[in-house]
Amino acid sequence: MRLDQNEPLVLLLAGGVGSRLNNLVQSRTKPAVPFAGIYRIIDFSLSNVMKSGFSQVGILTQYRPLSLMRHVGDGAAWDLTGRTRGIKILPPRTGAKDSDWYKGTADAVRQNLDFIKAHLSNEVIILSGDHIYSMDLADMLKMHRRKRADMTVATMVVPPEQLHQFGCAITAPDGRIVEWEEKPLVPRTNLASMGIYVINTAYLLRTLLAHLQDLDFGVNVIPRAIAMARVYAYPFRGYWRDVGTIQAYWEANMDVLRPDSPINPAAWGICSNTEADGIVADRCPTRFCGAGQAQNSLIAAGCLIEGTVINSVLSPGVQIEPGAKVRDSILFHDCRVARDAVIDLAILDKRVEVGAAAVVGIGDEAEKRQANREYPKHLYTGISLIGKGAQIPPATKIGRNCIIAPWCRAEQFPASNISSGESV
Numbered sequence: 001m002r003l004d005q006n007e008p009l010v011l012l013l014a015g016g017v018g019s020r021l022n023n024l025v026q027s028r029t030k031p032a033v034p035f036a037g038i039y040r041i042i043d044f045s046l047s048n049v050m051k052s053g054f055s056q057v058g059i060l061t062q063y064r065p066l067s068l069m070r071h072v073g074d075g076a077a078w079d080l081t082g083r084t085r086g087i088k089i090l091p092p093r094t095g096a097k098d099s100d101w102y103k104g105t106a107d108a109v110r111q112n113l114d115f116i117k118a119h120l121s122n123e124v125i126i127l128s129g130d131h132i133y134s135m136d137l138a139d140m141l142k143m144h145r146r147k148r149a150d151m152t153v154a155t156m157v158v159p160p161e162q163l164h165q166f167g168c169a170i171t172a173p174d175g176r177i178v179e180w181e182e183k184p185l186v187p188r189t190n191l192a193s194m195g196i197y198v199i200n201t202a203y204l205l206r207t208l209l210a211h212l213q214d215l216d217f218g219v220n221v222i223p224r225a226i227a228m229a230r231v232y233a234y235p236f237r238g239y240w241r242d243v244g245t246i247q248a249y250w251e252a253n254m255d256v257l258r259p260d261s262p263i264n265p266a267a268w269g270i271c272s273n274t275e276a277d278g279i280v281a282d283r284c285p286t287r288f289c290g291a292g293q294a295q296n297s298l299i300a301a302g303c304l305i306e307g308t309v310i311n312s313v314l315s316p317g318v319q320i321e322p323g324a325k326v327r328d329s330i331l332f333h334d335c336r337v338a339r340d341a342v343i344d345l346a347i348l349d350k351r352v353e354v355g356a357a358a359v360v361g362i363g364d365e366a367e368k369r370q371a372n373r374e375y376p377k378h379l380y381t382g383i384s385l386i387g388k389g390a391q392i393p394p395a396t397k398i399g400r401n402c403i404i405a406p407w408c409r410a411e412q413f414p415a416s417n418i419s420s421g422e423s424v
Contacts, residue, residue, distance in 0.1 A: 015062030031129035104215030355394030
């Protein structure tokens with residue numbers, strides 16, 4: 001099947017390790033991490049493609065792709081299946097050694113040039129699969145064509161203290177990018193790259209084949225293009241968040257709960273594969289029994305609430321037993337919080353079991369600032385992280401910034417009190 005050359009080909013980069021998400025990516029790639037109850041992070045990029053009217057997508061996978069592949073399926077959830085529409089999962093490529101995987105964003109695209117050549121179009125749109133946002137990609141494509149650009153980079157204004165995390169564009173009055181700063185310590189601009197690019201196919205093929213040492217778009221390809229081609233900045237003014245850290249991921253979920261929330265997946269038209277593994281589609285409605293109550297929370301289908309839930313996000317199938325309390329937390333699918341247990345400022349992966357009268361997240365403000373000893377850059381604001389399938393023994397007390405490994409059994413706990421900053 002040939003793609004209409006007037007329609008762009010979309011490449012979605014979904015192979016990153018996302019190591020700063022710690023336990024959450026131990027069994028899945030970052031784009032497959034659940035978000036806001038019934039979604040996964042990749043749903044936002046795929047839905048943007050769908051809403052923009054594009055019909056051909058290649059998803060570049062690499063790290064632990066099976067969960068993502070099951071979720072994407074045949075693309076039907078995003079109306080990307082049929083004779084003239086489709087999603088293609090592009091599996092990892094290796095070189096002479098098994099460890100010779102993608103070395104950067106540009107290298108990942110270069111290793112899939114055969115897919116681009118087989119779906120020739122005038123432009124290629126390159127997206128990341130791990131951002132939370134709603135964007136009209138068709139509008140960006142129109143500007144790219146109007147400017148007769150070789151490359152267009154989506155940018156947004158970012159606070160000065162965050163610019164060291166991004167590639168930054170210095171632009172002329174007409175929006176043309178004249179200089180580029182990659183993760184500057186002392187930035188000279190407030191325009192940060194969103195990792196979204198529209199690139200003329202001929203230019204992309206030519207530059208990737210001519211400069212085999214260029215491994216990354218931000219570090220190598222964009223600076224070279226600025227010097228040799230026409231590169232423009234597309235201004236984006238909506239909500240956009242890279243949820244690549246535990247703190248950013250928790251904050252984005254909490255943003256959904258705000259009365260003036262900047263995130264509204266339903267209003268944005270975000271779609272998800274709710275039939276994958278029967279996670280949502282086969283659930284009964286959520287039930288509130290006895291004294292069960294929820295305040296300012298997002299509760300997905302299939303939950304049983306007999307305790308109290310405050311300012312939290314619950315994925316399908318979560319059970320909160322009588323007397324249990326959940327505050328400021330995110331619970332993935334099929335977690336069970338037993339009678340009189342307390343969850344305070346924590347993220348629980350799928351199928352975690354919290355024993356009766358146990359406490360996850362105990363400690364004052366000083367202990368919230370006591371970073372995790374093993375991963376001080378991952379957990380440092382008080383959030384505790386409980387891995388997939390872990391069992392918390394009854395009456396156990398777990399402090400702030402703690403990490404419990406996936407599938408940790410109750411008998412493996414060294415003590416009934418886990419101090420703040422410790423890992424099990």
